[in-house]
Amino acid sequence: MSLVNESISEEFILLGFSDRPWLELPLFVVFLVSYILTIFGNMMIILVSRLDAKLHTPMYFFLTNLSVLDLCYTTSTVPQMLINICSTRKVISYGCCVAQLLISLALGSTECFLLGVMSFDRFVAICRPLHYSVIMHHRRCFQLAAACWISGFSNSVLQSTWTLQMPRCGHKEVDHFFCEVPALLKLSCVDTTANEAELFFISVVFLLIPVTLILISYAFIVKAVLRIRSAEGRRKAFGTCGSHLIVVVLFYGTAIYMYLQPPSPASKVQGKMVSLFYAIITPMLNPLIYTLRNKEVKGAFKRLIARAFMKLTFSSRSCFWSLCFIIAIEI
Known part of the structure; x- marks a missing residue:
């Protein structure tokens, strides 16, 4: 019982780039701007996808799930990072x-x-359009999304439990910006070979297998798109799939670099910078990639703004005539 209470009252020191204080102000600005853009961009996609009937399709259902993920992911890490940068005691409670x-x-x-499910959706849409x-x-879209969420949370519970059970022998300095499995494993005072092997195996399952399936799907998609006679049809298909491929490269590329490369002292600083990329930059870029290259989303956003403006105008006119009526009665 005393060990449990000791862990609960424990604090970790998040070093980040505290050894390079000249980086803290630029990082604070980057984190804050990225977080604001992430909140605004992903909220816009969620609202537009839900409020516009033309976007009630599987593609935008999965895109909404991605936006919810990005919102929650950044909110779980960025606010604490901003607080620590501004504070002299860069700590986080257990x-x-x-x-x-x-x-x-x-x-x-x-x-x-x-992201793998989203590539499967594009594969079916382009290679099997009649079906x-x-x-x-x-129902199938809901089942696929639910399977993604359940597998993600199951993996988190298992890995987090194994990581937190490792004895730390009083080590509290986490050489990172936030609590992540590789950084916390380095606090252990016992051999972590088994944990690192388990982390590597699960990373292969969650990273390399989806990437392989995505590449296979897009090989079939490219083959099918090249058969389309209409230049406009090819352009639209490549535009939609191109957005997804950019997201795939940004997310999986940085995650694979972080979780599947052999540990080395030289890669420590690079690892922290890469983790910032997939934790902050990628969630900010996702809405921009999907909206700037997607006419449907931009059109839906314009329709949403037009409806809001019309309602505001109608409400203002109603208030004006109501005020005139009340003045007339008083006179």
Whole structure:
């Protein structure tokens, strides 16, 4: 019981780049701007996808899930990072560290499979267009999304439990910006070979297998798109799939670099910078990639703004005539 109480009252020191204080102000600005853009961009995609009936399709259902993931993922890490940069004591409580580890790992693992499901959706839409509504019906979309979320949270619970059970022998300095499995394993005072092997195996399952399936899907997609006679049809298909491929390269490339490369002292600083990329930059870029290259989303956003403006105008006119009526009665 005393060991449990000791862990609960424990604090971790998040070093980040405290040995390079001249980097803290630029990093604070980058983190803050990226977080604001992430919140605004992903909220816009969620609202537009839900409020516009033309976007009630499997593609935008999965895109909404991705936006929810990115919102929650950044919120689990960035606010604490901003607080620590501004503070002289760069600490995080044991409870907050556990919550951060569980949530960020669960959402990151979920996104690994979700991007694979999104590539499968594009494969069916382009390679099997006549059977698309039969294959990607509402119930199946929900089942695929639920499987991604369940697998992600199951992986998080297992890995977090194994990581937190490792004895630390009083080590509290986490050489990272937030609580992540590789950084916490380095605090252990016992041999972590088994944990690192388990982490490597699970990373292969959650990273390399989806990437392989995505590449196979897009090989078939490219083959099918090249058969389209219409230049406009080819352009639209490549535009939609191109957005997804950019997201895939950004997310999986940085995650594979972080979790599947052999550990070395020279890669320590690079690892921290790479983790910032997939934890902060990628969630910010996802809405920009999907909206700037997607006419449907931009059109839906314009329609949403037009409806809001019309309602505001009608409400203002109603208030004006109501005020005139009240004045007339008083006179």
